[in-house]
Amino acid sequence: MALMAGLRVPARALLRSGCWLRGAALAGAEAAAGLGAGVRRFGSQRVLVEPDPAAGVAVVKLKSPPVNSLSLELLTELVISLEKLDNDKTFRGIVLTSDLCGVFSAGLDLTELCGRSPAHYAEYWRALQELWLRLYLSGLVSVAAVNGASPAGGCLLCLSCDYRVLADSPSCVIGPNETRLGIVAPFWFKDCMVNTVGHRAAEQALQLGTLFPPAEALRVGLVDQVVPEDQVQSTALAAMARWLAIPDHARQLTKSMMRKPTADRLAKHREADVQSFVSFVSRDSIQKALQTYLEKLKQKG
Numbered sequence: 001m002a003l004m005a006g007l008r009v010p011a012r013a014l015l016r017s018g019c020w021l022r023g024a025a026l027a028g029a030e031a032a033a034g035l036g037a038g039v040r041r042f043g044s045q046r047v048l049v050e051p052d053p054a055a056g057v058a059v060v061k062l063k064s065p066p067v068n069s070l071s072l073e074l075l076t077e078l079v080i081s082l083e084k085l086d087n088d089k090t091f092r093g094i095v096l097t098s099d100l101c102g103v104f105s106a107g108l109d110l111t112e113l114c115g116r117s118p119a120h121y122a123e124y125w126r127a128l129q130e131l132w133l134r135l136y137l138s139g140l141v142s143v144a145a146v147n148g149a150s151p152a153g154g155c156l157l158c159l160s161c162d163y164r165v166l167a168d169s170p171s172c173v174i175g176p177n178e179t180r181l182g183i184v185a186p187f188w189f190k191d192c193m194v195n196t197v198g199h200r201a202a203e204q205a206l207q208l209g210t211l212f213p214p215a216e217a218l219r220v221g222l223v224d225q226v227v228p229e230d231q232v233q234s235t236a237l238a239a240m241a242r243w244l245a246i247p248d249h250a251r252q253l254t255k256s257m258m259r260k261p262t263a264d265r266l267a268k269h270r271e272a273d274v275q276s277f278v279s280f281v282s283r284d285s286i287q288k289a290l291q292t293y294l295e296k297l298k299q300k301g
């Protein structure tokens, strides 16, 4: 383990994909996009917010090493940041990205789903629902700058945004791989997939647990653009400018018209969905499958 700014970060996470070497190039790209030195950042331990008040845009960076897995803490901090931005009239759009190299988000934190109490599972699932509803229905324009792998819950975050830009790198796979872990995506994740790629492609990807490489993700419509790694954030900001050219009230009403029926399916039955998750994840067979998967991940490391 290496110690960095008070965080315990595995050395291999820092070395991943030549992160240190690429840091300078990415900082240059950020500066070119107007988000370099001098910008006052805020946020929390795991969510960094880089505001550009003049543009009305905030870049929201997940920074929960080693892989931005969606722990209860990360979910909670992200909800708080989004709520703040949603309620601040300075901002009209957010770019959601990762502060880590090579990983956007590893999806749900599997340690939250293994060996915990039913009460914990329920609290965790409520936090995930809350994040999804807030992001999916946000009045802000949301662009995902997907600069790393984005399986399962990571893919859900991207699908909840209005537009997706993915880095063109073999490690930047994205998709709903739940079935490969022996678990099942919730119906609202399925709905998001269907709304984005259509029923047939969603069904295949969900059943097979497909992780799409960038070209395939673009072909199927899971992402809107694939660009070189060092252009992900600047491309996301350029896309944002196009979306912000539309008057907010018209765009927001249209977004709500498109998305509210999907969100309402969950919003109206949240507690039943929590209970269904708790009883599913508490099953011995599911606990065993998740533990085996987690152990394999750890052995790989």
Ligand SMILES: CCCC/C=C\CC(=O)SCCNC(=O)CCNC(=O)[C@H](O)C(C)(C)COP(=O)(O)OP(=O)(O)OC[C@H]1O[C@@H](n2cnc3c(N)ncnc32)[C@H](O)[C@@H]1OP(=O)(O)O
Pocket: 010, 016, 066, 067, 069, 102, 103, 105, 106, 107, 108, 109, 110, 111, 149, 151, 152, 153, 154, 177, 178, 181, 183, 184, 185, 186, 280, 281, 294, 297, 298, 299, 300, 301
């Ligand atoms: C029940 C219904 C729920 C349905 C909804 C959503 C389901 C999910 O989201 S389940 C999670 C699915 N996610 C995955 O399958 C991704 C698993 N991770 C990976 O494939 C790789 O870690 C990844 C490609 C993201 C990054 O690869 P590397 O850069 O090579 O990192 P490592 O694999 O070495 O991992 C480092 C470290 O992190 C731990 N890890 C990874 N993913 C998770 C996770 N999702 N939850 C918890 N912990 C995770 C991994 O075990 C390593 O730990 P250490 O060995 O202790 O360092």
